[in-house]
Amino acid sequence: MTARNLTRFWEWGRKIICVGRNYADHAKELKNAIPTEPVLFLKPPSAYLKEGSPIIVPAYSSNLHHEVELGVVIGKSGRGIPRESAMDHVAGYVLCLDMTARDIQEECKSKGLPWTLAKAFNTSCPVSEFIPKDKIPDPGNVTLWLKVNDQMRQNGSTSQMIFSIPYLINYISDIISLEEGDLILTGTPKGVSGVQEHDEITAGIEGIVTMSFTVDRL
Numbered sequence: 001m002t003a004r005n006l007t008r009f010w011e012w013g014r015k016i017i018c019v020g021r022n023y024a025d026h027a028k029e030l031k032n033a034i035p036t037e038p039v040l041f042l043k044p045p046s047a048y049l050k051e052g053s054p055i056i057v058p059a060y061s062s063n064l065h066h067e068v069e070l071g072v073v074i075g076k077s078g079r080g081i082p083r084e085s086a087m088d089h090v091a092g093y094v095l096c097l098d099m100t101a102r103d104i105q106e107e108c109k110s111k112g113l114p115w116t117l118a119k120a121f122n123t124s125c126p127v128s129e130f131i132p133k134d135k136i137p138d139p140g141n142v143t144l145w146l147k148v149n150d151q152m153r154q155n156g157s158t159s160q161m162i163f164s165i166p167y168l169i170n171y172i173s174d175i176i177s178l179e180e181g182d183l184i185l186t187g188t189p190k191g192v193s194g195v196q197e198h199d200e201i202t203a204g205i206e207g208i209v210t211m212s213f214t215v216d217r218l
């Protein structure tokens with residue numbers, strides 16, 4: 001079998017596991033309780049989007065939000081991975097947007113329904129180029145930022161995460177086996193806000209990577 005190219009992991013069709021409310025300042029801005037254990041949800045591989053193609057606002061939403069997040073790319077499969085060896089399972093990182101139809105999410109929350117329509121639609125997971133692990137020696141202390149039409153909306157440090165990357169890998173892999181090519185979205189800092197058709201979103205990990213996407217409607 002030909003070896004797969006991990007730098008194009010988004011083509012492998014693996015799962016995307018998202019962590020919600022992992023920054024207290026974001027949980028507060030949406031009036032959510034600070035979690036005592038990670039909040040998890042999933043996106044399908046069809047959510048991936050690479051630079052050069054637009055983010056499509058779902059036809060059923062009128063309040064699409066950006067959430068800038070650090071993504072962790074799994075390089076070695078495992079289940080029940082101990083916290084102490086969790087980083088051995090990481091191949092690298094990507095900058096991600098967890099695009100969220102906030103109006104639909106609020107409706108789902110009020111009805112006790114899952115967030116699938118709000119979080120898992122096509123183009124809901126724009127990602128940067130793959131960043132090898134050695135380019136980010138301390139993923140628990142990098143600055144994530146996001147601008148809409150050149151206006152800063154989000155600017156926060158991963159040092160503010162409630163649950164660290166090793167904690168998340170241990171927690172998730174006890175429930176869902178992690179496979180090579182899986183992606184973990186680690187949650188967003190405060191500043192989430194709405195975007196409209198024709199907006200340009202630019203985001204970065206300070207000193208490491210930048211990416212930009214336009215917003216469109218079908």
Ligand SMILES: CC(=O)CC(=O)C(=O)O
Binds near residue numbers: 020026067098
């Ligand atoms: C309230 C949310 O949408 C949770 C989430 O995705 C986050 O990053 O926090």
Ligand SMILES: [Mg+2]
Binds near residue numbers: 019069187
């Ligand atoms: Mg998120």
